[in-house]
Amino acid sequence: MLKRAAITGIMGYLPDDVLTNSELEKLVDTNDEWIRTRTGIEERRILRKKGWASSDMGAEAVRGLLKKTGTSPDEIDLLICATVTADLIFPDNANTICDKAGIHNAFGFDINAACSGFLYSLTTGAKFIESGMCKKVIVVGADFMSSIIDYTDRATCVLFGDGAGAVLLEQSEDDTGIIDSSFGGDGSGRAFLHMKAGGSLRPATVETVMNREHFVYQEGRSVFKYAVRGMAESIGLVMNRNNLTADNLNWVVPHQANLRIINSVASLAGVPMDRVMINIHKYGNTTSGTLPLCLWDYESQLKKGDNLILVAFGGGFTWGATYIKWAYNGS
Ligand code: ACO
Numbered sequence: 001m002l003k004r005a006a007i008t009g010i011m012g013y014l015p016d017d018v019l020t021n022s023e024l025e026k027l028v029d030t031n032d033e034w035i036r037t038r039t040g041i042e043e044r045r046i047l048r049k050k051g052w053a054s055s056d057m058g059a060e061a062v063r064g065l066l067k068k069t070g071t072s073p074d075e076i077d078l079l080i081c082a083t084v085t086a087d088l089i090f091p092d093n094a095n096t097i098c099d100k101a102g103i104h105n106a107f108g109f110d111i112n113a114a115c116s117g118f119l120y121s122l123t124t125g126a127k128f129i130e131s132g133m134c135k136k137v138i139v140v141g142a143d144f145m146s147s148i149i150d151y152t153d154r155a156t157c158v159l160f161g162d163g164a165g166a167v168l169l170e171q172s173e174d175d176t177g178i179i180d181s182s183f184g185g186d187g188s189g190r191a192f193l194h195m196k197a198g199g200s201l202r203p204a205t206v207e208t209v210m211n212r213e214h215f216v217y218q219e220g221r222s223v224f225k226y227a228v229r230g231m232a233e234s235i236g237l238v239m240n241r242n243n244l245t246a247d248n249l250n251w252v253v254p255h256q257a258n259l260r261i262i263n264s265v266a267s268l269a270g271v272p273m274d275r276v277m278i279n280i281h282k283y284g285n286t287t288s289g290t291l292p293l294c295l296w297d298y299e300s301q302l303k304k305g306d307n308l309i310l311v312a313f314g315g316g317f318t319w320g321a322t323y324i325k326w327a328y329n330g331s
Pocket of ligand 1 (some may be wrong): 029030031034035039088114116117154155156158193219220221222223224227230257258261285287313315
């Protein structure tokens with residue numbers, strides 16, 4: 001029988017510095033009311049520690065996870081990092097995080113699927129457990145979004161925050177674990193959400209810097225429509241395939257990009273909002289960090305056997321949903 005992979009521990013890391021809506025009012029032509037009603041965001045965390053980058057936030061989460069789960073760094077076989085803000089274009093963040101967290105027996109790599117990155121990485125990590133190739137896998141989502149946000153662009157700067165989360169995957173001993181995933185992709189969506197320069201298409205030049213091309217570019221209204229459609233379709237598919245209904249689904253864990261997107265997806269799936277994990281008001285959109293940070297915030301409310309669907313949409317476009325039967329009592 002196929003052995004499932006189960007999440008057996010979670011840890012998050014958030015920078016101490018808080019950027020409130022009223023502080024953003026001083027930077028761009030916006031206001032607290034617009035941000036709250038259009039996005040649901042009240043504040044976000046910003047990494048301002050000198051010399052720190054996304055790997056440092058990831059390493060903090062990983063060190064905490066190892067301690068919390070009583071796992072020795074030497075036991076980890078694989079570490080996958082989901083990120084769009086790796087410290088460097090290469091090498092990857094995963095190996096840097098291993099180095100910083102004292103993990104010496106693992107291999108690692110990054111997955112860049114924007115806001116779907118953690119979900120794609122979770123399923124990828126699960127496959128290494130299911131195949132028997134690995135016993136303990138860590139999946140990290142870490143993004144330093146404020147390093148690629150233009151704080152003169154009101155359409156994007158109010159949305160994003162910094163943070164990281166990490167989960168430990170091990171073989172499940174029972175019927176709990178990661179059960180099913182459905183993913184989609186559409187490369188034509190890159191027109192609506194991308195960074196114009198800094199890659200091989202447009203390497204950095206004085207001109208690209210002067211033109212502010214090294215920041216997130218987003219056509220929000222278009223992305224919004226695709227996001228609702230992609231998330232609603234994948235959650236519906238996973239619910240149908242696994243006989244899940246509003247009655248037996250305990251939690252929806254959505255990517256935190258916009259509270260209005262979350263409301264629409266929950267309503268289309270027929271799930272009441274009190275069973276939808278939400279922390280966007282505190283952290284904004286932390287890209288690869290949103291899903292593990294939600295699980296971390298809600299961990300004490302989770303019970304063994306709970307049915308969860310994680311659902312995400314991001315740049316690429318990338319999207320998908322994953323069904324998990326939760327493996328332990330969180331309290
Ligand atoms: N403050 C005040 N007004 C603003 C602001 C702001 N911060 N930002 C935009 N506006 C204005 C616009 O200029 C526009 O004004 P106009 O009508 O005079 O032209 C008006 O508000 C409406 O703008 P829209 O872009 O239509 O606003 P919308 O309701 O769509 O909200 C938002 C914008 C929040 C970006 C929304 O479209 C959204 O959440 N999109 C999806 C985001 C997402 O899911 N991204 C994917 C994941 S991110 C990733 O993968 C890295």
